Amino acid sequence: MKSVLITDPAHPAAEAVIRRLEAEGYRVFSGGDFSSREGVHASIARTGPVDALIISGHRGDVQLLSQGDVSRIVRAGQANIMEAFYAVRHYAALMAQRGSGVILFLSSAHAAKPTGANPAYAISQSALEMFMKEVALDYGHAGVRANLIRLGPMEEEAAEFDSLLSPADYEAASKSPIGRRSTAQDAAGMAAFLLSPEAAGINGAALDVDGGLYFHYLDRDFAFRKEEDLP
Amino acid sequence: MIQKRIDHYAEAFLREAERLPSGSREPLLKGRRAIVTGGGKGIGKGITLRLAAAGADVLICGCGNMEMAEETAQEARSLGVRAKAFCADLAREDAADRIVQEAARFLGGVDILVSNAAYQPNLDLQDYTPERFEKVLQINLWSPVRLVSACVPYLRQSGHGRIILISSIHGKRPSGFDIAYATSKGGIQMLMREAALELRRDEITVNAILPGGTHVEFKSGETFQMPHKRVKREREYERAFGTGSPSDSGNLAVFLASDMASYITGTSIRVDGGIVLF
Numbered sequence: 032m033k034s035v036l037i038t039d040p041a042h043p044a045a046e047a048v049i050r051r052l053e054a055e056g057y058r059v060f061s062g063g064d065f066s067s068r069e070g071v072h073a074s075i076a077r078t079g080p081v082d083a084l085i086i087s088g089h090r091g092d093v094q095l096l097s098q099g100d101v102s103r104i105v106r107a108g109q110a111n112i113m114e115a116f117y118a119v120r121h122y123a124a125l126m127a128q129r130g131s132g133v134i135l136f137l138s139s140a141h142a143a144k145p146t147g148a149n150p151a152y153a154i155s156q157s158a159l160e161m162f163m164k165e166v167a168l169d170y171g172h173a174g175v176r177a178n179l180i181r182l183g184p185m186e187e188e189a190a191e192f193d194s195l196l197s198p199a200d201y202e203a204a205s206k207s208p209i210g211r212r213s214t215a216q217d218a219a220g221m222a223a224f225l226l227s228p229e230a231a232g233i234n235g236a237a238l239d240v241d242g243g244l245y246f247h248y249l250d251r252d253f254a255f256r257k258e259e260d261l262p
Numbered sequence: 263m264i265q266k267r268i269d270h271y272a273e274a275f276l277r278e279a280e281r282l283p284s285g286s287r288e289p290l291l292k293g294r295r296a297i298v299t300g301g302g303k304g305i306g307k308g309i310t311l312r313l314a315a316a317g318a319d320v321l322i323c324g325c326g327n328m329e330m331a332e333e334t335a336q337e338a339r340s341l342g343v344r345a346k347a348f349c350a351d352l353a354r355e356d357a358a359d360r361i362v363q364e365a366a367r368f369l370g371g372v373d374i375l376v377s378n379a380a381y382q383p384n385l386d387l388q389d390y391t392p393e394r395f396e397k398v399l400q401i402n403l404w405s406p407v408r409l410v411s412a413c414v415p416y417l418r419q420s421g422h423g424r425i426i427l428i429s430s431i432h433g434k435r436p437s438g439f440d441i442a443y444a445t446s447k448g449g450i451q452m453l454m455r456e457a458a459l460e461l462r463r464d465e466i467t468v469n470a471i472l473p474g475g476t477h478v479e480f481k482s483g484e485t486f487q488m489p490h491k492r493v494k495r496e497r498e499y500e501r502a503f504g505t506g507s508p509s510d511s512g513n514l515a516v517f518l519a520s521d522m523a524s525y526i527t528g529t530s531i532r533v534d535g536g537i538v539l540f
Contacts, residue, residue, distance in 0.1 A: 196463075
């Protein structure tokens with residue numbers, strides 16, 4: 032039986048990924064302390080080497096760079112990056128010893144698109160995208176692949192990306208070319224594919240799973256929300 | 263050699279300034295007040311001297327080699343501007359506030375922030391301790407976040423607010439040189455976009471410069487040698503595409519800081535001679 036560890040099961044997309052992988056026969060481990068050496072050592076003692084590692088760190092802080100306490104932005108962003116550092120550094124070494132493994136970052140469209148609301152989240156996801164690419168470059172020769180999913184605005188998601196500065200996520204369903212927001216099932220399907228042998232040639236990719244929303248999010252309803260607002 | 267090239271660019275730029283549409287004969291950035299972190303050496307020195315040649319007063323922030331920072335400040339002053347070297351360790355959380363307070367005291371405000379200082383140990387993932395990895399992030403990513411935040415009140419007052427973040431081509435494409443450095447530069451790309459989005463309403467522009475291989479001469483006359491297993495491949499690239507000078511990034515910084523670039527924000531520009539096309 033193949034095994035997978037997902038670092039943070041609390042996110043709706045992570046929950047769907049867990050259900051999907053369990054249905055496909057994976058032994059799924061979830062959660063753990065990835066904020067210290069001791070924490071990741073305890074995780075490895077619990078899980079042993081795994082076939083796949085899914086990084087799902089979604090800490091954020093809803094405040095702008097020019098307002099509030101910048102230290103909160105730093106703490107949230109740093110936690111997302113360092114969690115990935117601890118988990119990948121230790122589990123990738125085990126995968127390389129075995130000559131196979133898949134590392135997947137369950138990330139967000141906001142790894143490439145600014146939020147105007149939650150810079151801690153976007154900055155850390157953008158940083159993790161480069162982290163993923165370096166891992167893909169360095170560990171590909173050892174049979175370990177790394178990729179990242181940029182999931183678009185979700186039906187299930189809270190309003191932590193509501194922004195007075197950016198219309199990107201506003202009425203996303205009507206602006207998306209496919210006429211709906213992204214779903215947790217979209218993420219689960221992509222994750223299952225990327226973990227499968229069919230994706231053996233995909234390494235170092237950041238894949239948009241957003242229905243094409245950000246191709247042209249500006250050209251629909253925003254900023255004239257009502258007929259009477261039209262010039 | 264490098265100094266001659268900088269002087270050449272400085273003279274050319276001042277000649278160009280004489281042909282501005284406004285007819286102004288003043289240097290492009292006359293009276294503007296700039297912070298340049300890591301401005302005493304390497305790419306930072308090139309930026310400092312180009313800003314100074316364009317008329318900007320400069321606070322040079324250094325840490326490891328204050329002697330070079332002092333010498334660069336002296337070179338800048340010889341160009342007719344105010345310049346001062348200031349010691350601040352960007353690994354410390356209070357560095358950003360100290361720098362901005364010093365800029366307010368010495369320069370009387372801030373019009374241009376150039377976040378350039380960086381730390382690059384050139385290690386693989388397995389060779390990084392958590393502490394070293396965190397230090398790279400603190401200097402290369404979180405100190406720019408803190409600097410941007412601390413500078414905003416002054417940049418709002420400026421009317422010409424400019425933030426220029428020095429990233430790297432390693433923030434766009436993996437290189438295998440240094441995973442922490444690349445991670446931090448990937449974060450800088452989004453800091454640039456978030457800040458550009460947020461500060462657009464204040465008429466503050468935010469852009470990133472992505473230098474490629476840059477030829478840097480130290481006091482000893484030695485050039486930078488990358489102590490890494492992939493150095494041979496990098497040298498092959500450099501033979502194909504050449505190596506930039508610090509003033510290449512400096513020239514772009516002057517343009518982005520000028521009124522000519524007032525409608526350019528939220529973008530990153532490579533200064534790499536096309537090396538990523540290789």
